[in-house]
Amino acid sequence: MYGIIILAIVAIAFFIFYNKRKSKFVPSAFPTAWAKILNEKVLFYKNLDPVGQTMFEIRVQRFLANKRITGVDTEINDMIRVLVAASAIIPTFAFANFNYPNVSEILIYPNAFNKDFETGEGAEGNILGMVGNRFMKGIVIFSKPSLLKAFDGKPHSFNVGVHEFVHLIDGLDGAIDGVPEMLINNSFALPWLTEVRKEMQKIRKNKSDINPYALTNEAEFLAVASEYFFDAPEKFERKHPELYAYMKTIFQQDL
Numbered sequence: 001m002y003g004i005i006i007l008a009i010v011a012i013a014f015f016i017f018y019n020k021r022k023s024k025f026v027p028s029a030f031p032t033a034w035a036k037i038l039n040e041k042v043l044f045y046k047n048l049d050p051v052g053q054t055m056f057e058i059r060v061q062r063f064l065a066n067k068r069i070t071g072v073d074t075e076i077n078d079m080i081r082v083l084v085a086a087s088a089i090i091p092t093f094a095f096a097n098f099n100y101p102n103v104s105e106i107l108i109y110p111n112a113f114n115k116d117f118e119t120g121e122g123a124e125g126n127i128l129g130m131v132g133n134r135f136m137k138g139i140v141i142f143s144k145p146s147l148l149k150a151f152d153g154k155p156h157s158f159n160v161g162v163h164e165f166v167h168l169i170d171g172l173d174g175a176i177d178g179v180p181e182m183l184i185n186n187s188f189a190l191p192w193l194t195e196v197r198k199e200m201q202k203i204r205k206n207k208s209d210i211n212p213y214a215l216t217n218e219a220e221f222l223a224v225a226s227e228y229f230f231d232a233p234e235k236f237e238r239k240h241p242e243l244y245a246y247m248k249t250i251f252q253q254d255l
């Protein structure tokens, strides 16, 4: 027990020291209500050891201290804020100092929306989340019910939160193309894309349980496969061992 406490203190001290010059953010005690949300809703967090959970909490606080989260025609509360932050932290958990320089604001819509960002009756919206185009740089949008469904505390293969933040990591190098240069170096890109195309063939032949939306292009494949990888890692590893091995290297996480 003491070992874990000492490790946690060392981790926090290291984090503060490392970030001192970069940001004014200093973590304070993590609110009990937020820990309850993470424990009940975010399986990824629940499965971390105590040191990992402390690191996750610090990242959540830092994300929320630096990004604006705004409800559009809908109320938002701490549950939504913490779930947005969790979505951002999960795929970048191995990179303690990463905090999405390409994101400034997250908009929460009351429901699914269409490509003109209209929602409700007559809009026929089926978009659950999206990252801003060149006219809306730095903006991410989520449908509130979809975000809540993504974090219901159960393992499954969909998570709109993880999906959109993986696009943002992918897009850091200027192109959302399924090869995030932050995570994949040149020599690894070709084998990765070869594996992606192999799995796409299986999806086409109905021999894969990965959502066929992944066939849209390599970028959607990465985002869709990441939802499954982070939300139900055991099942993903069992069903897709080769893909799992690649993604473990890409995200530097063994789940």
Ligand SMILES: [Zn+2]
Residues within 6 Å of the ligand: 163, 167, 220, 223
């Ligand atoms: Zn997408």
